[in-house]
Amino acid sequence: MSLPSKGRSSTPTGVRVPQPLPTYRDTGGLDDTPAGFTDRDALIDHLGRKAIHGSKDRDFGKAYYRHEDGTLRPRLYRVDSEALARCQYVMLTTQQYAAVLVVDIDQPGQSGGHPADLSPEVRQRMSALIEHNLGPSWVGINPQNGKAQAIWLIDPVYADKSGKSRHMSLLAATSRALGELLDHDPNFSHRFSRSPFYDGNDPTAYRWYCQHKRVRRLADLLKEIRTMTGQEQYTKPRQQFSSGRELINAVKTRREEAQAFKALAQDVETELSTELDQYDPELIDGVRVLWISQGRAARDETAFRYALKTCHRLRAAGERMTDAAIIDAYEHAYNVAQRHGGDGRDSEMPPMRDRQTMARRVRGYVTQSKTDMGTSASPGRATSTERKALATMGRRGGKKAAERWKDRDxxxxxxxxxxxxxxxxxxxxxxxxxxxxxxxxxxxxxxxxxxxxxxxxxxxxxxxxxxxxxxxxxxxxxxxxxxxx
The missing domain is CATH 1.10.10 (Arc Repressor Mutant, subunit A)
Incomplete structure (x- = not known):
């Protein structure tokens, strides 16, 4: 039997050698094909910009140059230049214009830089988004730790020089909804992000994968995300009054409530001194219990007053007025009032949803105060439509209109x-x-x-x-x- 010749297979003719089966890798429904030049050109066309602010590395100070008048100006790179392809970071959105939505996914996965290297939780949520036709247009993956960035193409939104507009607020709300779903980095500034146009040889650069080129409308995208996650949808407030007289009566009621709360807030001001609490004989465990009758406490009002008092103290100390701190104060005061003045009643602590609403109201009262120590805005606000109607129906509005019509010429x-x-x-x-x-x-x-x-x-x-x-x-x-x- 002769030895096989060099460079030829030693397997006899006609004998089939079993080949290893390809291993299945879960990509969460994401396409694992790297993005090409055509995909990048399509993204540039959608951005609609001739130059993009870029940075070659994380030293973002070099991404600006000082002008002759001393002001800093961004370094812009033409979209067709090789210099842009050397930038690892770009600013895809500005304060006045945005044609994409970028989410920074901060949950680490595995090294490798492929969709299968994302964390299992991120892949599962990506799969859910794709099933609902909400998947991102681009996905960039860190080859070292499996973190990622996702890009959605959207109808362009604009803002004025201040960077504020209803469309930008809608963009922020949509970014927040997507980010919370994908466990985003809450400190991501949405300015410099990883560049999908980089083609250098840095082994730490993100690997980019183009999924599709569909352009989404922000309002529809946010609505579908909230539907998928079971969140409450936003509904535009409608006119709730059948006549002008009903509107005027409602505003009078709001004013009376505001005046009552102002009196309550001024009363709370006298209780804000921590040093005097220890000498107050009416305090029980630090809480001033209000009584309906002998042995019967006003539990809700006691708890609300104590939560308001606590919120004022947090603000005076420069600490965060969180929902948790306000709710804890409310629960503590309610339990004290129940323990010493329950009068045989069962505890009727409001549900957590109502307590969270209470916390937001208390924080709003304190932060919108007009004085230093606690007078506050009204608990109810009129809508723009109601304000316009009141301006027309009100006494001053009627007088002003009559003055304008006096001179018919x-x-x-x-x-x-x-x-x-x-x-x-x-x-x-x-x-x-x-x-x-x-x-x-x-x-x-x-x-x-x-x-x-x-x-x-x-x-x-x-x-x-x-x-x-x-x-x-x-x-x-x-x-x-x-x-x-």
Whole structure:
């Protein structure tokens, strides 16, 4: 038997050698194909920018240069330049413009830089997002520790020079919802992020994978995320008053509540001194218990006053007014009042949801104080629609409007009269057109079938209300243009 020749297989012809089966790696539904030049060009086109602020490393001070007037200016790189490809960090969003949403995933996984190296929790949540068609457009993975950054393409949002707008607030809310789902880094500034355009040879650079190129609308994205996670959806407040008088009465009630709370807050001010507490004989375990009658305590009011007092002290000490601290104070005071003044009643501690609402209200009262020690804003606020209605219906608003209309020859009066005249002409033309359509429909059916349609048939066919049909039919009958049997 001859030895196999060099460089040839020693396996006899026709003998099949079993090959190892490929091992399955869970990627959480993410595509493991590295991003290419076409993917990067598509991302640049979506950003819609000719130059991007970049930094070659984490020394972000070098990403700025000092201008002749002493101000710092960002170093911008053209999107088609090789210099941008050497930057490991870029600023994909600015304070005035954002076309992407970036989430920094701070949960470590394994080394390797592939989607399968993400932590199991992150992969599971990514899979849930992808199942609901909410997966990110880009995913970048740290090859050393498995941390990642995810990018969603969104319809561009804008803001003024201050960086504030309703759309930017919506972007922040969506980023927060996605970040909380993916265990994000809460300290991520959403400014410099890892660059998906880097093509250098740094072994620590993020590995980027393009998943899709769908552009999402922010409002829809946030709504679907909240639906997926079972969170409460935002609903636009609607007008809740049926008349102007009802609105005015509601505002008067709010004012009375605010005045009552102001008196309560001023009363609490006298109790804020910690040094005097130890000499106060009415305090029980540090809590001033309010009594309804002998042996029967006002538990809710006692607990609320003590929580408000605690919140004032936290603010004066420069400490955080957290929900937990306020709720703990409320529970402590409630239990003290129950223990010494329960009068045979069972404990009726409000549920945690109500206690959290109470904590937010107390914090709002303290932070919106107009004085140094605790007078506060009203517990209820009017919406913008209500404020506009009150401005019109209020005594001052009526006086101001009357003053403007005194001089009928003034520019304001003439301008408003022209608008009113134009509105009347439009409404008159609309009424004539509607009356003609009704007359045409009735006459056509009468000629074709010898019958007259009912008011309901006219309303359904022409898209009108029954009252509108009745009004125009009455005019047509009076003029003799309506056929009669």
């Amino acid at each position: 003034s520019d304001y009066a003439q301008s408003e009269l022209k608008k009113l005249e134009h509105t009347h002409r439009v409404n008159k033309a609309r009424g004539i057109s509607t009356k003609s359509r009704i007359s045409q429909m009735v006459n056509d059916q009468y000629l074709q079938t010898g019958t007259i349609p009912s008011w309901r048939e006219i309303a359904d066919d022409l898209g009108l209300s029954r009252a509108t049909v009745a009004r125009h039919v009455a005019v047509l009958k009076k003029s003799g243009e309506y056929p009669e049997f």
